[in-house]
Amino acid sequence: MTVTSTSAPAVKPPQDGARTPRAAALLAGIGGQNISLVGALVVVLGLFAILNDNYLSLSNMQVIAEAATITGLLAVVQTVVIICGGLDISVGSQVGVASVVSAMVFTSTGSGTLAGMAAAIGVGVLIGVLNGLVIVYGRVNPTIATLAGLAAYKGLAQLLSDGRAQGFVLGDDVFIFLGRGKLAGIPVMVWILAVVALTVHLLLKHTDIGRNLYAIGGNDTAARLAGININKYLVFVYALIGVVAAVAGILLTARTGSGQPTSGSEGLELKAITAAALGGCALKGGKGGIGGTLLAVALLGALENGLTVEGINTFWQNVAQGALLVVAVVIQQRRSGEQAVGLPH
Known part of the structure; x- marks a missing residue:
């Protein structure tokens, strides 16, 4: 009598380097760009922790978080405008105008x-x-329009304030709470960044508005043919930038x-753009996310604080930011497979 074996075939163990479906899904969800940023952040934190015993202390981590908050807010909305194919170089000057106006109205009118x-x-x-109107209806390139805004709004802030710091707000409980208060041990400023970032993330990933913004940045002609009112969306995005700034x-x-x-707001536009680019935003539009941008903000904040703690000349921070921006763009170009300038097709 012939006996037929019914045993299941042996299962081959995964080969070296093979990924289980669960691991592959996890890596896909995090994104290769974000994994690289996490790795870079760990390296920076580890390096400066070796150089300075107090670098990873809770107090210094709070200093890093507070210092990175303003950059983080601008980087979040810079991510949105880059996704839809635009750019805003004037955000730092906008911060200066808003800072002066908030203090002057508070101190001069007595309105609270x-x-x-x-x-x-x-x-x-x-x-x-x-x-938004200049870009849409004036048909001005976003880079040129906001570069003009960078100079104009900086001049406006200086005219309003006569070039000097205005008012004193730390006698007010609300300003003290915003600038120095904590909730559950976390600075209020960081909570504000978290709320803004989460709101924008949900807007981009879970609403028709977000999907349309990605579509505009990916292919504006196709978006227009699909019935998307591009002009309305662009004005909305630049208004959103104004609010967050x-x-x-x-x-x-x-x-x-x-x-x-100007003090405290100058150079913020470079930091915001660098963070967005490092976070995975394609400068041509259609790609990017808030998670990567926030990781890049954390990386820049940790690097800047480490250089300061080690007493390294602050001018090197500008060199580092510029170098990181170039590296981010080079990586994007390599990944996209775009033809190098000057090489034959």
Whole structure:
């Protein structure tokens, strides 16, 4: 009698380097770009921890988080505008205008904290809408339009303040709470960044508005043919930038104790763009996310703080930021497979 074996075939163990479906799904969810950022962040934290025993202390981590908050707010909205194929180089100057306005209205009118904040946000909306209208209806390239805004809004902040810090707000409980308060041991400024980042993330990933923004950045012609009102979306995005830049300006006022026309806001546009690019935003539009941007903000904050703690000349921080921006763009170009300039097709 012939006996037929019914035993199951032996299962081959995964070969070296093979990934289980669960691991592959996890890596896909995190994203290769984000994994690289996490690795870079761990290296930076580890390096400076070796050089300075207090670098990883809770107090210094809070310092890093607070210092990175304003950059983080601007990087979040810079991510949105880059996704839809635009750019805003004027965000630092917008922060300066909002900071001055919030302090001047608070100290000169006697109307209270909320009046100063409302005035700053109102000015932020006006500036953002103006940028959007110039780009959309003036048909001006976003880089050129906001480069002009960088100079114009910086000049406006200096004219309003006569080039000096304005007012003193640290006699007010609300400003003290915003600038120096904590909730559950975490600085209020960090909570504000978390709320803004989560809101924008949900907007991008779980609403028709977000899907349309990605579509506009990916292929504006196809988006237009699909019935998307591109002009309306662009004006909305630049108005959103104005609002968040105003919030950043209010936090700058609360943190420094007075309205700052340029100090504390100069150079923020470079940091925001660098963080967005490092976080995986394709500068041509259609790609990017808030998670990667926040990781890049953390990386930049940790690097800047480490250089400061080690007493390294602050000018090197600008060199590092510029180098990181170039590295981010080079990586993007390599991944996209775009033809190098000057090489035959």
